[in-house]
Every structure is written in structure tokens, then in C-alpha cells.
Amino acid sequence: MTGGRGPGTGIRFDEVTVAYGGTVALDTLDLTVRPGEVLALLGPSGSGKTTALRTVAGFVRPTGGRVWIGGRDVTDLPPHARDVGMVVQSYALFPHMRVEDNVAFGLKARKAPKMPRAEIAARVGEALETTGMSGYARRYPRELSGGQQQRVAIARALAVRPGVLLLDEPLSALDARLRSGMLAELARLHRELPEVPMVYVTHDQVEALTLADRVAVMDRARLRALGTPRELYRSPADTFTASFVGSANLLPVTCAAEGTVRFGGTALTVGLGAAGASRAGEERTLCVRPHRIVLGEDGPNVLRGTVTAVQWRGATHRVAIEAEGHEVRADVPELDTVPAPGERLALSFAPGDAALLPARTGANGAQDHD
Numbered sequence: 587m588t589g590g591r592g593p594g595t596g597i598r599f600d601e602v603t604v605a606y607g608g609t610v611a612l613d614t615l616d617l618t619v620r621p622g623e624v625l626a627l628l629g630p631s632g633s634g635k636t637t638a639l640r641t642v643a644g645f646v647r648p649t650g651g652r653v654w655i656g657g658r659d660v661t662d663l664p665p666h667a668r669d670v671g672m673v674v675q676s677y678a679l680f681p682h683m684r685v686e687d688n689v690a691f692g693l694k695a696r697k698a699p700k701m702p703r704a705e706i707a708a709r710v711g712e713a714l715e716t717t718g719m720s721g722y723a724r725r726y727p728r729e730l731s732g733g734q735q736q737r738v739a740i741a742r743a744l745a746v747r748p749g750v751l752l753l754d755e756p757l758s759a760l761d762a763r764l765r766s767g768m769l770a771e772l773a774r775l776h777r778e779l780p781e782v783p784m785v786y787v788t789h790d791q792v793e794a795l796t797l798a799d800r801v802a803v804m805d806r807a808r809l810r811a812l813g814t815p816r817e818l819y820r821s822p823a824d825t826f827t828a829s830f831v832g833s834a835n836l837l838p839v840t841c842a843a844e845g846t847v848r849f850g851g852t853a854l855t856v857g858l859g860a861a862g863a864s865r866a867g868e869e870r871t872l873c874v875r876p877h878r879i880v881l882g883e884d885g886p887n888v889l890r891g892t893v894t895a896v897q898w899r900g901a902t903h904r905v906a907i908e909a910e911g912h913e914v915r916a917d918v919p920e921l922d923t924v925p926a927p928g929e930r931l932a933l934s935f936a937p938g939d940a941a942l943l944p945a946r947t948g949a950n951g952a953q954d955h956d
């Protein structure tokens with residue numbers, strides 16, 4: 587379903603600003619989505635993700651800047667002239683129309699030249715097949731499950747053979763089990779339409795990390811970080827990104843000599859990380875991923891503390907200890923002997939697994955979302 591297009595379409599946000607009255611929802615966004623790429627817009631509620639998507643769809647007009655789709659400046663074009671398909675959280679199907687008519691809607695609504703009936707039927711059949719919904723064409727939305735309704739919404743977006751596909755939290759209305767199945771289906775859909783870029787809005791990092799080629803992390807109307815999931819996970823530039831992409835222990839430390847820091851009364855050896863070179867006495871934040879921590883004394887970095895909680899998570903146990911006045915969490919392989927709260931314990935991590943980040947200011951809203 588390529589629509590006979592050439593090498594594929596990209597999207598460019600060129601210093602796009604959106605203000606609603608006094609609220610700046612998007613602040614000079616500069617971002618390019620490459621042809622065929624899945625780009626996730628990840629960020630907390632109110633960070634501007636949906637607004638960014640709606641500027642591409644044409645439902646929101648930027649206060650400043652331009653939006654480009656496939657090398658065409660579309661800023662002044664209405665939604666129907668933009669060659670985009672959009673899927674939103676709430677499905678937005680017409681309840682009084684059968685599935686086939688919902689999917690045909692965008693095609694029938696076209697102004698001149700009208701699309702011949704036979705072609706509409708062929709497109710609808712194709713879109714329903716792509717989404718695994720061929721057997722449901724005659725049903726009404728109320729006769730479908732949530733997951734099936736969302737597939738119909740995706741089929742409707744695909745029927746117009748859009749150059750780009752915009753997905754706004756498409757799975758958030760579904761329960762957890764359905765969600766993971768639909769995630770796999772979206773990945774398959776992307777393989778079948780390799781030239782169509784997808785912009786995927788979510789506040790769920792699992793969705794972002796599973797599906798996206800690159801992730802744009804949004805924070806308070808601004809683009810905070812952009813990279814592959816692995817880059818953002820391994821080398822986050824700041825504490826906000828570290829805590830939003832994966833789970834992170836963020837420990838306040840003071841630099842000692844090059845490569846060593848003090849965490850309360852404990853000396854630690856660390857990697858350089860995004861904070862760059864540091865002078866003795868400077869404040870930094872140390873980022874250590876919970877699954878890189880082991881129980882016991884192993885190597886130069888040992889934290890001793892008191893167990894505050896242990897959670898069983900199936901294949902792993904999450905052990906929390908209080909050390910130097912802070913909670914440190916370790917995700918370790920499932921334990922045979924589970925430590926009890928109040929027990930004294932040692933945790934260790936390798937210097938290469940401890941990244942030094944700029945000091946957390948407290949104002950950047952960084953929290954662990956796990």
C-alpha cells in the first residue's frame with residue numbers, strides 16, 4: 587500500500603511554536619522524522635506531544651515556524667490536503683456506520699475527483715486485510731472489542747494510503763494484554779509499509795522503546811533529548827531523560843579526584859557520562875540502572891545499607907536498600923533466599939555502569955516512572 591510513491595516521505599518541524607492563549611504548548615520545536623522511520627514522542631502529560639502531532643495533521647495551526655511533509659511546506663494546508671493518516675486513543679469510529687463504511691469514510695468524503703466505487707471497495711478490503719479485520723466488515727463498532735475497534739481505526743487511516751501515519755496514544759484505552767499484542771501488530775504493520783514514517787505519541791516508555799527507531803523526549807513544551815532507544819538508555823544526557831527512558835537510581839554525589847565521587851561517606855569510581863570532566867567539590871548526579879547492580883561486595887563500588895523493601899517481579903526481585911540516606915534499588919535475578927526488611931546488605935556495581943550526569947536541580951520534574 588505505497589500509493590505509488592517514490593523513496594518515501596519525511597516530516598520536518600522547523601522551529602514550530604504553538605501557544606494557546608498564554609500557554610506555550612510547543613516551544614520552537616526543531617525535529618526531522620526520516621522517511622520510513624518510527625519516531626516516538628515520549629514525555630509526561632502536558633509536555634506537548636499531542637500538540638506536535640496535531641500540527642502535522644493540520645488540526646493545530648502553529649503560532650510560529652513551519653511544518654514540512656515530504657519536502658512540501660504544509661503549514662497553510664487544511665488537514666485533508668496533507669496526505670496523513672491519524673489514529674487517536676478513543677478510536678473515534680462512527681457508531682452508526684458499519685466497519686466497512688467507517689473505513690471508506692475518508693475515501694467517500696473526497697471532493698473532485700470522486701473515487702470510483704470499485705476502487706473504494708478495493709481499498710477498504712485491502713486495509714481491512716492489512717489489519718486482520720476482513721471478517722468484520724459488516725459489523726457495527728459496538729459489536730467489536732476495544733482492540734478490534736482500534737484495528738478498524740488503523741484500517742481507516744490506512745485506506746487513504748497516507749504518506750505518513752500519526753498515532754496518538756493508540757493503545758492506551760486497551761488492557762495490558764491486548765496492548766502487547768497490538769504493539770506486535772503495529773511493528774508488523776510498519777514492516778509491511780516500510781516507506782511510511784510513523785509518529786507515535788506515548789507516555790509509556792515500553793511502547794516507545796519497543797516500537798521506535800528513535801525517541802524524542804518532550805518536557806514542558808520542549809524537545810529534551812533525541813536518539814535511538816539504546817542511546818538514550820545507555821547515555822542519557824540528563825536526569826530527566828535517564829528517569830523517563832528506563833528505570834534509574836539517581837544519586838546526588840560530590841566529585842573528588844578525576845573518576846571518583848563521594849556519595850555521602852562512600853567513595854565510588856565512575857564513568858565519565860554526560861556531565862563531562864569535573865572539578866573536585868562539584869555536585870553531580872550519578873545514574874545507575876537497577877539491573878546493573880548486584881548483591882554482595884564485588885569490585886570497587888560497594889554500598890552498604892538497610893533493606894527497606896523487596897518485591898518479587900517474576901524473573902527478578904527488586905531489592906531496595908537505604909544507603910547514605912537515599913533509597914537505592916537493585917533488580918537482581920530471582921532470589922532463593924529473600925532478604926527481610928531491616929537486614930543489612932551490600933550492593934555493588936561496576937564503574938562503567940555508573941554515569942555521571944549534571945546535578946539534578948529538583949525543578950526539572952525528574953522522577954522515576956517505574
Ligand SMILES: Nc1ncnc2c1ncn2[C@@H]1O[C@H](COP(=O)(O)OP(=O)(O)OP(=O)(O)O)[C@@H](O)[C@H]1O
Pocket residue numbers: 606609610611629630631632633634635636637638789
Ligand atoms: N485546545 C487547547 N487550549 C488550551 N490549552 C491547550 C489546548 N490543548 C492543549 N493545551 C495545553 O497545552 C499543553 C500541551 O498539551 P498536549 O496535549 O500537547 O500535551 P501532551 O504531552 O500530549 O499531554 P497528554 O500526555 O496528557 O496527552 C498543556 O499545558 C495543555 O493544557
